[in-house]
Amino acid sequence: MKQILIVSGWLVGMSLTLFVSILSLNTLTRTQELPALILSQLTTGTDTNKLLTVSNFSGAVKGISTAVQTGDARPILIAQFLEENNSPLSPYDYWGDYLVYVADKYNLDYRLLPAIAMQESTLCKFIPPDSHNCLGLGVHSQGTWEFPSYEANFDKAAEILRTNYLDEGLITPEEIQDKYTPLSQGSWQKAVSKFMYQLETAEF
Structure with a gap:
């Protein structure tokens, strides 16, 4: 019985670890894709007023993101x-x-x-x-x-x-x-x- 409990606990722990890892990877991927999306919008005529409000990236200056400046x-x-x-x-x-x-x-x-x-x-x-x-x-x-x-x-x-x-x-x-x-x-x-x-x- 003790061995069964240990194995069950190990399986639950591994499942939680795997879930957290997948969630973190998905968040990182979406964050990396966002600057590319902004540049794509900049070159295709998307509302530039919205682009100028982006300030969530490292290097942003007074509401102008590094990604927008690159474009x-x-x-x-x-x-x-x-x-x-x-x-x-x-x-x-x-x-x-x-x-x-x-x-x-x-x-x-x-x-x-x-x-x-x-x-x-x-x-x-x-x-x-x-x-x-x-x-x-x-x-x-x-x-x-x-x-x-x-x-x-x-x-x-x-x-x-x-x-x-x-x-x-x-x-x-x-x-x-x-x-x-x-x-x-x-x-x-x-x-x-x-x-x-x-x-x-x-x-x-």
Whole structure:
């Protein structure tokens, strides 16, 4: 009888151990599959607003998961920044893609152009009529630079920032300010830095 009880107890213990092992393996497998699912959704047009709320993975930054960043969240962040501030630049998805394209073309921080545009014109809301000049280029008492399109304005601004600023060692908003708008007394760089931080963290 004693041997029967020992064998029965051993069988029950082994069954419980096997059950717990199977349950743990299933949970681990589902966890590993989730980042791949998010990337799949990112590339197939699934609701990106939902993707930006994911923050359960190691390395997540203010609601943007590492998995989403791997799929390049920059256009999404810019598009949401434009939408949150009711920018006339629409459709927002197009401008998110375009501003990232221009930033990569001239090797700029993707946040710089939208941050400057936010400071100079509230993302193109307040500009000289028909100028398409969202970044304050050549705006002075003697006249204002005009561009045939917003795209032309951002492309020219990116070219100027690369050749006349970054290539000369003026990289941070504080360094750029001294040449871009020297009379601002620090307010410009503080605002641009704030908007760049918002774009990085999605704290709009």
